[in-house]
Amino acid sequence: MDLTFSDDELAFRDEFRSWLAENPPPPDPGDEDATRNAWRSAWQRQLYEGGWAAPAWPAEYGGRGATLTQSAIYFEELGRARVPLPVNVLGILLGGPTLMVWGTDEQKERYLAPILSAEEIWCQGFSEPDAGSDLASLKTRAVKDGDGWLVTGQKVWTSAAQYSKWCMLVARTDVDAPKHKGLTYFLMDMEQDEVQVRPLRQITGEAEFNELFIENGRIPDENVVGGVGDGWKVALTTLMNERAGLGFTLQIRLRQILDDVIAAAAERELLDDPRYADELAELHARCEAIRLMAWKGLTDTERYGQPGPEGSLVKWLWSDTNQRVTQLAADVVGPEALTAGTLWSYELLRARGNSIEGGTTEILKNIVAERVLGLPRLKAAA
Amino acid sequence: MDFGLNDDQRDIQRTARELLADRASPERVRESAEAGRHDDGLWTELSELGWPGIAVSEEHGGQGLGVVELAILSEELGRTVAPVPFLPSAMAAAIIQAAGSDDQRARWLPGLAAGELVGAVAEAHDGVAGLVPSAADAGVLVLVEPDGVRVIARGEADVEPLASIDPTRPAARVAAASGAGQALGGDTDAAVQRALVAVSAELVGVCSRALDMTVDYVKERKQFGTPVGAFQAVSHRCAEMLLETEIARAATAEAAWTADADPSRLAQCAAQAKATASDAGRSVTASAIQAHGGIGFTWEADVHWLYKRAQVDAALLGGAKEHRARLARIVGEKAAVGATA
Numbered sequence: 001m002d003l004t005f006s007d008d009e010l011a012f013r014d015e016f017r018s019w020l021a022e023n024p025p026p027p028d029p030g031d032e033d034a035t036r037n038a039w040r041s042a043w044q045r046q047l048y049e050g051g052w053a054a055p056a057w058p059a060e061y062g063g064r065g066a067t068l069t070q071s072a073i074y075f076e077e078l079g080r081a082r083v084p085l086p087v088n089v090l091g092i093l094l095g096g097p098t099l100m101v102w103g104t105d106e107q108k109e110r111y112l113a114p115i116l117s118a119e120e121i122w123c124q125g126f127s128e129p130d131a132g133s134d135l136a137s138l139k140t141r142a143v144k145d146g147d148g149w150l151v152t153g154q155k156v157w158t159s160a161a162q163y164s165k166w167c168m169l170v171a172r173t174d175v176d177a178p179k180h181k182g183l184t185y186f187l188m189d190m191e192q193d194e195v196q197v198r199p200l201r202q203i204t205g206e207a208e209f210n211e212l213f214i215e216n217g218r219i220p221d222e223n224v225v226g227g228v229g230d231g232w233k234v235a236l237t238t239l240m241n242e243r244a245g246l247g248f249t250l251q252i253r254l255r256q257i258l259d260d261v262i263a264a265a266a267e268r269e270l271l272d273d274p275r276y277a278d279e280l281a282e283l284h285a286r287c288e289a290i291r292l293m294a295w296k297g298l299t300d301t302e303r304y305g306q307p308g309p310e311g312s313l314v315k316w317l318w319s320d321t322n323q324r325v326t327q328l329a330a331d332v333v334g335p336e337a338l339t340a341g342t343l344w345s346y347e348l349l350r351a352r353g354n355s356i357e358g359g360t361t362e363i364l365k366n367i368v369a370e371r372v373l374g375l376p377r378l379k380a381a382a
Numbered sequence: 383m384d385f386g387l388n389d390d391q392r393d394i395q396r397t398a399r400e401l402l403a404d405r406a407s408p409e410r411v412r413e414s415a416e417a418g419r420h421d422d423g424l425w426t427e428l429s430e431l432g433w434p435g436i437a438v439s440e441e442h443g444g445q446g447l448g449v450v451e452l453a454i455l456s457e458e459l460g461r462t463v464a465p466v467p468f469l470p471s472a473m474a475a476a477i478i479q480a481a482g483s484d485d486q487r488a489r490w491l492p493g494l495a496a497g498e499l500v501g502a503v504a505e506a507h508d509g510v511a512g513l514v515p516s517a518a519d520a521g522v523l524v525l526v527e528p529d530g531v532r533v534i535a536r537g538e539a540d541v542e543p544l545a546s547i548d549p550t551r552p553a554a555r556v557a558a559a560s561g562a563g564q565a566l567g568g569d570t571d572a573a574v575q576r577a578l579v580a581v582s583a584e585l586v587g588v589c590s591r592a593l594d595m596t597v598d599y600v601k602e603r604k605q606f607g608t609p610v611g612a613f614q615a616v617s618h619r620c621a622e623m624l625l626e627t628e629i630a631r632a633a634t635a636e637a638a639w640t641a642d643a644d645p646s647r648l649a650q651c652a653a654q655a656k657a658t659a660s661d662a663g664r665s666v667t668a669s670a671i672q673a674h675g676g677i678g679f680t681w682e683a684d685v686h687w688l689y690k691r692a693q694v695d696a697a698l699l700g701g702a703k704e705h706r707a708r709l710a711r712i713v714g715e716k717a718a719v720g721a722t723a
Contacts, residue, residue: 001391001450001639002384009383069383262717271714274707281706284713285633285654292632296385303384310632313625362614368624369617373597378612 005073012070013077019050020081033207037163040087044118047086053116054092056245061100061108062116068302072248072295079252090160091115091122093245095168098238102185102226111166111187125155125169125188125212126235133363135170136179136232140214142171142186149173149224151188151217157357161197161210164190168238169219170231183231187223194218204349205340247314251294254322255287257347261329270332279328286321290314309372316364319354326351385635387454394451398458401431406462408684411550414465415687418549420519421465428466429497437576438475442491449576449641452476453583453634460587460695463687465550467500467516469584469695473577474501474524478533480576481568486533490522502556503577505699509558515694517554518543525558526699531570534563548690575652576641578699582634582652582659585695589627589662592670592688596620599674610675619673623666630655630662650712657705663692664702 025043029035047053056071057063086092096115099107114120131138140153151171167188174182194217199207226234262280270276297310326348330337337344355361369375405424414421437452438444452472459468475494478486493499502520504511506527523534539558546553597620600611610616637655640647667689671678678685
């Protein structure tokens with residue numbers, strides 16, 4: 001056991017930490033969507049020019065070939081510095097790595113560089129109104145048409161769609177095949193009239209996500225990733241990448257929110273009040289457990305090639321703890337925490353999405369029960 | 383960063399698990415429990431292997447290993463609810479080792495390390511500790527009191543055996559007059575924190591076994607024509623048992639490591655470990671009884687020994703609430719000086 005970073009890892013951390021200190025993002029322009037997006041794009045270009053847009057990518061594609069641990073350190077440092085993630089986070093974390101596994105040489109040549117420079121933003125067209133946790137039941141159809149495909153259907157929960165050039169789209173190309181077999185993974189050009197983007201206003205009032213309405217959208221053959229009918233395998237590669245890395249930023253942000261709640265409690269002299277102290281301490285211990293379990297899952301994979309059960313547990317524990325921390329803040333701060341537009345009220349509302357996005361807690365419990373504990377699966381109702 | 387055990391530690395773990403699967407089988411545990419006795423044969427065997435002295439210095443007859451190794455053995459013994467005074471004795475030794483004078487170490491450690499002397503540890507108020515595991519057989523008592531820690535020979539205290547809900551460690555009520563025994567002069571907080579790691583590790587072992595037994599049971603037990611483990615009301619309970627166990631395991635591993643490698647963080651990490659392990663111990667073993675259904679409430683099923691051990695361990699040296707109060711104080715002090723994570 002050694003719960004410290006190696007000298008190389010510390011050097012990597014210190015290098016990025018000093019780079020961040022010397023190259024802070026421009027001031028936050030406020031909450032208007034379009035200016036905010038331009039600001040985040042400028043921030044990614046700044047990271048890109050400093051060589052810090054995607055350290056986990058291999059050097060040949062413009063990354064640093066960072067190890068899993070270094071990449072996690074990178075995301076922790078972004079969180080610690082309270083700076084935004086690169087705007088093209090889906091392209092960097094999901095799209096690029098998926099192409100590196102499944103893409104042709106031409107596709108890698110064409111798509112990877114503009115992901116890094118934020119010239120082309122990517123979004124993810126997986127979920128549908130009737131295909132959430134049961135993703136493979138998706139209904140969006142792609143029909144062969146000359147040297148390409150015509151796509152029709154509806155996608156939902158598509159972050160950044162309004163700014164995106166490319167959509168990682170999974171569509172059904174064979175309606176007669178079993179549900180996991182008839183799918184194909186495409187790169188769809190978002191800049192066509194056949195694709196309509198409608199912002200989805202969420203309970204916080206903002207619109208991080210969108211609905212996509214696609215009516216005979218055109219996709220050329222060369223934009224199929226991994227072969228016709230192999231979409232499920234390719235999509236799994238994307239989904240496997242979904243929680244790596246990002247979790248380390250979220251874990252640090254949770255810690256910062258908890259620190260803020262503790263500071264607010266100290267200011268109000270509530271830290272000696274057992275009604276608050278007991279729960280704050282419990283949440284503190286859970287935050288520490290999240291950090292440890294996240295690192296254990298990652299380093300066990302790195303060192304022993306075998307993740308423990310932590311991977312499936314961390315996201316569940318994180319969302320639950322974030323919800324409890326932001327709820328406790330409302331007690332510590334009092335009713336004024338519920339003033340619309342404050343950070344407290346925003347975090348409280350936003351946290352409700354945590355246990356739904358990226359795998360609901362119910363689905364995560366199923367995964368833990370079936371894949372970690374080996375319990376039998378209940379046959380789904382017909 | 384590496385959360386794995388080294389080769390020697392893995393050997394200790396494997397050897398312990400194999401040995402205990404045979405020597406602390408459910409049948410043997412039940413035999414001792416129903417007789418209300420330690421398993422003296424097993425204790426002699428473990429003592430010959432040097433287990434009680436795992437973290438005692440070689441100078442005093444121990445193996446000179448660290449808290450990580452102590453935690454490994456505690457967890458394995460917890461897994462089997464082994465009816466031996468290992469945890470109480472090893473905690474007494476760890477406290478005397480860390481905070482005792484040379485004379486105190488020389489007087490008590492060789493006997494504890496050899497397993498010839500049984501130790502017992504508890505919090506006491508006004509010299510009284512109401513239920514001290516293994517104290518019925520103890521020759522030396524370590525009382526953790528608000529103003530310090532003292533070590534007392536059995537003859538100097540009033541030791542009155544009583545029946546604990548966990549009969550695998552015959553308990554006693556201990557009362558000591560003020561002035562009885564000797565105060566330990568070293569850093570007693572740090573010494574007790576090392577003991578807390580050992581209890582936490584035992585609780586992790588108890589949880590882990592309770593989950594294994596439950597998973598086995600709900601895969602087998604059929605109702606409505608299907609194994610009950612396929613029902614989400616049951617399978618999600620099992621997933622929650624795993625989550626609580628892994629939280630406690632992570633916190634305990636960190637605490638064990640800090641005890642050996644980064645003592646400045648031990649106070650915080652030990653409080654986190656004991657708080658999470660005490661909670662997990664109670665909830666996971668309670669869930670085990672529930673998921674076993676009617677059979678889980680019977681004397682015949684072995685799951686109750688785990689519940690009872692968990693209850694006693696959860697209360698030993700302060701329960702989850704007490705350790706969360708400590709943690710809140712530590713965190714509050716850090717917040718006051720403006721330090722952040």
